[in-house]
Amino acid sequence: MYIFETHQNPKINTLFDAIYWAIVTMGTVGYGDIVPVTTEGMVVSMLLIIFGVAIIAFLTSIIVSSFQSKLIELKESRTFADVDKLENYIVICGYGRVGEVVAKMLHEDGYNLVVIDNDPTKIKLAQQRGLIGIVADASKSKILGALGVGKRASQIICATNSDELNVFITLTARSLSKQIIIIARVIKNNHKKKYFLAGANYAFGADETIGLMGAQYIDQPISYAALEEMLTENTGVIFDIITIHEHSCFINKTIEELSLHEKRLLLFGILRKDESIPFHFNPSNDFILKDHDMLIIMGRKHHINILRKLNDKRSVS
Numbered sequence: 001m002y003i004f005e006t007h008q009n010p011k012i013n014t015l016f017d018a019i020y021w022a023i024v025t026m027g028t029v030g031y032g033d034i035v036p037v038t039t040e041g042m043v044v045s046m047l048l049i050i051f052g053v054a055i056i057a058f059l060t061s062i063i064v065s066s067f068q069s070k071l072i073e074l075k076e077s078r079t080f081a082d083v084d085k086l087e088n089y090i091v092i093c094g095y096g097r098v099g100e101v102v103a104k105m106l107h108e109d110g111y112n113l114v115v116i117d118n119d120p121t122k123i124k125l126a127q128q129r130g131l132i133g134i135v136a137d138a139s140k141s142k143i144l145g146a147l148g149v150g151k152r153a154s155q156i157i158c159a160t161n162s163d164e165l166n167v168f169i170t171l172t173a174r175s176l177s178k179q180i181i182i183i184a185r186v187i188k189n190n191h192k193k194k195y196f197l198a199g200a201n202y203a204f205g206a207d208e209t210i211g212l213m214g215a216q217y218i219d220q221p222i223s224y225a226a227l228e229e230m231l232t233e234n235t236g237v238i239f240d241i242i243t244i245h246e247h248s249c250f251i252n253k254t255i256e257e258l259s260l261h262e263k264r265l266l267l268f269g270i271l272r273k274d275e276s277i278p279f280h281f282n283p284s285n286d287f288i289l290k291d292h293d294m295l296i297i298m299g300r301k302h303h304i305n306i307l308r309k310l311n312d313k314r315s316v317s
Contacts, residue, residue: 001018001021001022001036001041001044001045002014002015002017002018004036004038004040004041004044005018005036005037005038005041006018008037008038008041009034009035009036009037009038009041011033011034011035012034017034020034021034022048025045025048025049025052026048026049026052026055026056027052027056028049028052028053028056079132079133079134080134080146080147082132083114083132083147083148084148084152086112086114086132086148086152087112087152088112088152088153088154089111089112089113089114089148089152089153089154090106090111090112090113090114090153090154090155090156090157091113091114091116091138091144091147091149091153091155091156091157092106092113092114092115092116092156092157092159093116093117093138093156093157093158093159093160093166093169094116094117094138094158094159094160094161094165094166094185095115095117095119095122095123095125095126095133095159096117096122096159096160096161098159098161098185099115099117099157099159099160102157102159103115103126103129103131104129107129107130107131109240109301113131113132114131114132114133114134114147114153115131115132115133115134116133116134116136116138116143116147117133117135117138118135118136118137119135120135123135134147138158138160138165138169139165139168139169139172140172141172141175141176144156144169144172144173144176145176149173149176149177149180150173150176150177150180151177153180154180154181155180155181155182155183156169156173156180156181156182156183157183157184157185158170158173158182158183158184158185158200159185160185161187162187163186163187163188163191163194166184166185166186166187166195167184167191167194167195167198169184170182170184170195170198170199170200171198171199173199174198174199174200181201181202182199182200182201182202183200183201183202183203183204184200184202184203184204185203185204185205186203186204186205187205189205192205237298237299237300238298238299238300238301238304239268239296239297239298240296240297240298240301240304241271241294241295241296241297242294242295242297242304242307242308242311243292243293243294243295244289244290244291244292244293244294244295244311245291245292245311245312246291246292248291248311248312248313249310249311249313250289250310250311251289251290251291252288252289252290253288253289254285254286254287254288254289255267255283255284255285255286255287255289256285256286258307260297260307263299263303263306263307264299264300264303265297265298265299265303265304265307266297266298266299267282267283267295267296267297267298268281268282268296268297268298269281269282269283269296270283270287270289270293270294270295270296271293271294271296272290272292272293272294273292
């Protein structure tokens with residue numbers, strides 16, 4: 001513009017005048033104080049307007065994209081900070097049909113939950129329901145490690161709709177911790193053995209469970225109705241699991257000493273690890289409890305919570 005307009009345009013006498021005009025034109029301000037008078041100057045002006053708008057739009061998109069990425073990073077950091085404050089929480093991998101139902105029931109029972117899913121829409125839904133949700137790939141050990149798997153998380157539930165992904169999450173979680181309880185959803189029943197080989201403590205098939213309940217309804221509709229009422233808590237009676245921790249006052253006590261009948265509770269069975277027969281159905285009164293035994297209790301939530309508080313009391317010895 002300086003070359004074409006100098007000595008032709010009374011408004012452009014120095015190189016600074018040309019630079020000033022270029023910046024004003026490129027910034028789409030257009031004060032109109034300097035207007036090209038030559039054909040060449042007009043061509044330069046048109047090119048500068050076109051390329052100037054394109055450059056500004058490109059730079060703006062870069063800035064906005066970087067700003068959004070930083071916001072997401074800050075939000076994730078805040079979420080991980082919230083997770084760091086939790087203890088003995090449950091990690092749920094997958095917030096589909098099964099994961100959503102499991103999370104709802106556990107959340108209503110007062111458990112601390114952390115939900116992981118690749119779909120931002122599902123995580124947004126989980127966050128709207130008061131859950132801690134993180135958009136991430138749960139099969140990566142870095143993510144599970146950052147979420148405290150093997151340290152603060154007590155259980156992990158693999159509830160995605162893929163056997164391959166659930167098995168890989170199970171392998172990753174087991175490599176991070178030997179003590180964590182892993183519960184996995186089985187999509188195809190012939191893959192169930194792979195879950196236990198990968199390190200899962202429990203593996204369940206949703207389709208298989210639905211089929212069994214359907215058969216139960218046909219064979220014993222009254223029993224099915226009673227079970228459904230209990231599972232949906234319409235009667236106020238629920239099933240729950242109480243794990244005997246290593247410092248519990250229940251250790252080395254017999255079933256009779258728990259006085260479950262007086263507490264209006266029914267012991268369905270006891271799950272004990274590292275035994276040939278891990279599940280003891282309706283154990284006798286002289287059955288002696290050990291640490292890490294899992295009591296499957298049936299009763300009203302209030303009475304179960306009382307027993308849970310007694311279990312939390314440390315043994316005098």
